[in-house]
Amino acid sequence: MQSASILIESLPNIAWGLFTTLGLVIIALAVGFVVGLPLGIIQVYGGGSILSRFLSRLSVLYVWFLRGLPNLVLLFLFYYGIFPFLGIDLQPFFVGATVLGLRSSAYQSQIFRGALLSVDQGQMQAARSLGMSRALAIRSVVLPQALRISLPAWSNEYPILLTDSSVCYAIGVMEMLTRASLQVSRTRAPVPLYLATAAIFIVMNYLGMMLLHRAERRWRIPGFGGS
Amino acid sequence: MGDTILRVQGLSKRFDSEEVLRGVSFEVKKGDAKVFIGPSGTGKSTLLRCLNRLVEPDSGQVWLGDDEITHASDIDGVRRRMGMVFQNFYLFDHLTALGNVEIGLVKVLKMPRHDARGFAMSELARVGMDRFADKYPAELSGGQAQRVSIARSLAMNPEIMLFDEPTSALDPELTGEVLEVMKRLASGGMTMLVVSHEMEFVYSVASEVLFMEGGVIVERGTPGQIREDDASDTGAPKQFQRTRAFLRRLDG
Numbered sequence: 102m103q104s105a106s107i108l109i110e111s112l113p114n115i116a117w118g119l120f121t122t123l124g125l126v127i128i129a130l131a132v133g134f135v136v137g138l139p140l141g142i143i144q145v146y147g148g149g150s151i152l153s154r155f156l157s158r159l160s161v162l163y164v165w166f167l168r169g170l171p172n173l174v175l176l177f178l179f180y181y182g183i184f185p186f187l188g189i190d191l192q193p194f195f196v197g198a199t200v201l202g203l204r205s206s207a208y209q210s211q212i213f214r215g216a217l218l219s220v221d222q223g224q225m226q227a228a229r230s231l232g233m234s235r236a237l238a239i240r241s242v243v244l245p246q247a248l249r250i251s252l253p254a255w256s257n258e259y260p261i262l263l264t265d266s267s268v269c270y271a272i273g274v275m276e277m278l279t280r281a282s283l284q285v286s287r288t289r290a291p292v293p294l295y296l297a298t299a300a301i302f303i304v305m306n307y308l309g310m311m312l313l314h315r316a317e318r319r320w321r322i323p324g325f326g327g328s
Numbered sequence: 329m330g331d332t333i334l335r336v337q338g339l340s341k342r343f344d345s346e347e348v349l350r351g352v353s354f355e356v357k358k359g360d361a362k363v364f365i366g367p368s369g370t371g372k373s374t375l376l377r378c379l380n381r382l383v384e385p386d387s388g389q390v391w392l393g394d395d396e397i398t399h400a401s402d403i404d405g406v407r408r409r410m411g412m413v414f415q416n417f418y419l420f421d422h423l424t425a426l427g428n429v430e431i432g433l434v435k436v437l438k439m440p441r442h443d444a445r446g447f448a449m450s451e452l453a454r455v456g457m458d459r460f461a462d463k464y465p466a467e468l469s470g471g472q473a474q475r476v477s478i479a480r481s482l483a484m485n486p487e488i489m490l491f492d493e494p495t496s497a498l499d500p501e502l503t504g505e506v507l508e509v510m511k512r513l514a515s516g517g518m519t520m521l522v523v524s525h526e527m528e529f530v531y532s533v534a535s536e537v538l539f540m541e542g543g544v545i546v547e548r549g550t551p552g553q554i555r556e557d558d559a560s561d562t563g564a565p566k567q568f569q570r571t572r573a574f575l576r577r578l579d580g
Binding site (some may be wrong): 145227228229231234247323 | 339355380382404405407408410411414418419420421422431432435436464465467477480484497576
């Protein structure tokens with residue numbers, strides 16, 4: 102069959118895009134975590150000094166802005182506008198990973214915020230009464246619990262980013278969809294190639310979620326976090 | 329200051345329109361076990377929280393030893409010297425019993441982890457919980473959890489222990505094991521301030537009972553005085569009428 106031979110010929114090329122896609126996802130998850138966690142902490146525990154109140158307000162604005170715009174719009178804004186304006190010259194791959202990551206950080210900050218708020222205030226009181234500073238109590242008592250609580254919700258960021266990563270097609274990042282499209286325009290066989298691409302996405306989604314569930318089980322504490 | 333561990337002078341606290349503490353004063357000497365009783369909502373818990381400034385008092389002063397602590401900038405250092413046991417234990421849910429006792433030693437007192445482990449283990453043994461060292465809080469009964477939380481505070485080697493209704497969240501059959509530990513502490517000379525309505529315990533350990541109502545200490549005396557006065561029938565004005573009226577309600 103012709104579509105079989107097209108598939109055999111094109112699939113390695115498309116599958117090669119898997120590494121780019123995974124690279125986007127992993128970097129975006131990491132950027133989202135590194136930016137999102139402090140944002141969540143500031144939103145819950147900021148409000149003492151004028152500076153922290155200012156940062157807290159600013160973080161709310163940041164979250165509102167990044168969640169309020171479509172991915173593609175954000176991507177174009179950064180690619181054509183913000184990065185060139187700041188004089189930052191990045192390859193499309195890194196622009197894509199950064200934008201996906203910043204957008205994820207907005208969502209992740211709200212996951213962490215919710216998790217931090219769900220830790221009983223008594224935990225903080227007990228930590229302070231042992232003589233821990235507020236920062237130490239957050240770091241060694243509240244945060245370890247909040248991170249565990251947040252893991253199920255945080256896991257959702259993986260399939261979201263995995264699927265969202267395909268918008269990077271628009272700025273020419275050689276991820277799976279971009280490669281599939283190039284093969285389609287070469288072979289003019291969209292159905293088998295996009296089906297194959299879809300299958301790879303589904304499998305990646307499944308494997309990733311399996312890993313995350315395993316992590317959830319591993320870090321679960323007996324009787325803790327509604328398990 | 330001699331053997332005075334804690335001195336409280338005119339402590340007041342208001343939440344919005346409600347005056348919870350209205351000028352509370354008392355003194356605690358080394359080895360004292362002072363017990364606060366009184367109707368709920370009369371400021372007993374707030375009083376304890378004002379002492380280690382989990383709640384900031386509005387006015388009044390507190391001395392811990394020779395240090396005036398109401399305005400101390402190093403509040404963490406002050407709290408280290410006062411153990412606090414809560415009604416709902418507040419064990420750190422992500423740590424084992426041993427981890428709960430260890431964390432203050434490692435993170436606050438900067439003890440090397442290996443030393444801290446051994447020390448924490450001996451503190452658990454002191455409350456009879458060493459066999460449960462690797463259990464998580466959710467795996468412990470309320471009484472066991474409260475004993476671990478007592479060990480967590482004791483490990484910091486405090487000058488005074490504050491107990492905020494340590495048994496009122498427990499099923500009746502679990503209070504005994506906690507009170508037993510507290511009795512041992514008291515007879516071992518630990519200075520303590522307790523909010524409790526377990527009168528059998530109060531009578532057996534209290535050096536003084538302070539009856540609070542409406543944010544002030546209304547009546548105070550030794551358990552002996554309170555009971556003696558109750559028993560006497562001399563027609564003399566009785567000193568502990570309100571305390572006894574409260575205790576009768578408690579029994580009823």
